[in-house]
Amino acid sequence: MSEPQKPVSARRLETQERLMDAAFGVCVELGLGGASVEAICAAAGFSRGAFYSNFSSKEELFFALxxxxxxxxxxxxxxxxxxxxxxxxxxxxxxxxxxxxxxxxxxxxxxxxxxxxxxxxxxxxxxxxxxxxxxxxxxxxxxxxxxxxxxxxxxxxxxxxxxxxxxxxxxxxxxxxxxxxxxxxxxxxxxxxxxxxxxxxxxxxxxxxxxxxxxxxxxx
Missing domain, CATH: 1.10.357 (Tetracycline Repressor; domain 2)
Incomplete structure (x- = not known):
């Protein structure tokens, strides 16, 4: 029997929102192809570690957006x-x-x-x-x-x-x-x-x- 999923914390949701906001802005400026993980993290003010603790890939972030x-x-x-x-x-x-x-x-x-x-x-x-x-x-x-x-x-x-x-x-x-x-x-x-x-x-x-x-x- 699988364990019930823990609710996502408010802090984690805020981090995800900021990453999506950053991705939106970077995509407008550079396009999806130019929206690298590094560029998105820089725009959001987060490290790559923060990115990958919330999204497994850039594509997953794009679909969340x-x-x-x-x-x-x-x-x-x-x-x-x-x-x-x-x-x-x-x-x-x-x-x-x-x-x-x-x-x-x-x-x-x-x-x-x-x-x-x-x-x-x-x-x-x-x-x-x-x-x-x-x-x-x-x-x-x-x-x-x-x-x-x-x-x-x-x-x-x-x-x-x-x-x-x-x-x-x-x-x-x-x-x-x-x-x-x-x-x-x-x-x-x-x-x-x-x-x-x-x-x-x-x-x-x-x-x-x-x-x-x-x-x-x-x-x-």
């Missing part, structure tokens, strides 16, 4: 859903396309933090494509993230008085591809071109959203 950032984004979306729900509960009916576009513009303007993460996320994808041993873990994290996001997005759509015409996890990539295009444009142009198209983001997402959904009670 991936899981943390996915969790944060899901929680952020849930918080935004709550705010949106509070605003919509007093309405007698669902929102129209123009109102939806305005909400989307307000909630999903790309920040510098999001563009930094977008770059790191693309490097995670390349890492998984180039290393067959890492690909299964990457796919597992990605599938869990998409499932979590799809559930929250379906709830947001329901709060807005609509329902998906296809499974939410199939609709999600069609919606996120528009946002990812804006992030990609922001990275490639330093934000100049993206700022010019940000005003159109709400309209483009709303168009796709209304094509993929119907009003609750609509037999379509």
């Amino acid at each position: 991936l899981a943390r950032e996915y969790r944060r984004r899901t929680e952020d979306l849930e918080a935004r859903m709550t705010l949106l729900g509070d605003e919509l509960t007093c309405r007698a009916s669902g929102i129209g396309r123009e109102e939806a576009a305005a909400f989307i513009r307000e909630f999903f303007v790309a920040s510098s933090l999001e563009t930094d993460w977008f770059v790191i996320e693309q490097e995670f994808l390349l890492l998984a494509l180039r290393d067959p041993e890492l690909a299964p873990d990457y796919l597992r994290y990605q599938a869990a993230y998409v499932a979590d996001l799809a559930e929250v997005v379906a709830q947001i759509v329901a709060v807005a008085g609509r329902r998906f015409l296809i499974p939410a996890d199939e609709a999600l990539p069609l919606l996120t591809s528009i946002y990812e295009r804006e992030l990609r444009l922001a990275v490639l142009t330093g934000g100049s071109a993206a700022s010019a198209t940000a005003a159109d983001l709400g309209e483009r997402v709303a168009d796709v959203l209304f094509a993929l959904t119907a009003a609750v009670g609509d037999p379509q």
Whole structure:
């Protein structure tokens, strides 16, 4: 019979968080390939011993960072859903396309933090494509993230008085591809071109959203 695992101490959790924060910053500056254990330790102010007492490899740290950032984004979306729900509960009916576009513009303007993460996320994808041993873990994290996001997005759509015409996890990539295009444009142009198209983001997402959904009670 195996012994129960001991709870992770607050100090250990803090060390892991600092290492992940450092890895994020180093990856933004140098990319995943340039983010050596030494560079991460230097940025975090820890020794290699502290690193290896928390993570067995750089790849394990990277996946911990991936899981943390996915969790944060899901929680952020849930918080935004709550705010949106509070605003919509007093309405007698669902929102129209123009109102939806305005909400989307307000909630999903790309920040510098999001563009930094977008770059790191693309490097995670390349890492998984180039290393067959890492690909299964990457796919597992990605599938869990998409499932979590799809559930929250379906709830947001329901709060807005609509329902998906296809499974939410199939609709999600069609919606996120528009946002990812804006992030990609922001990275490639330093934000100049993206700022010019940000005003159109709400309209483009709303168009796709209304094509993929119907009003609750609509037999379509």
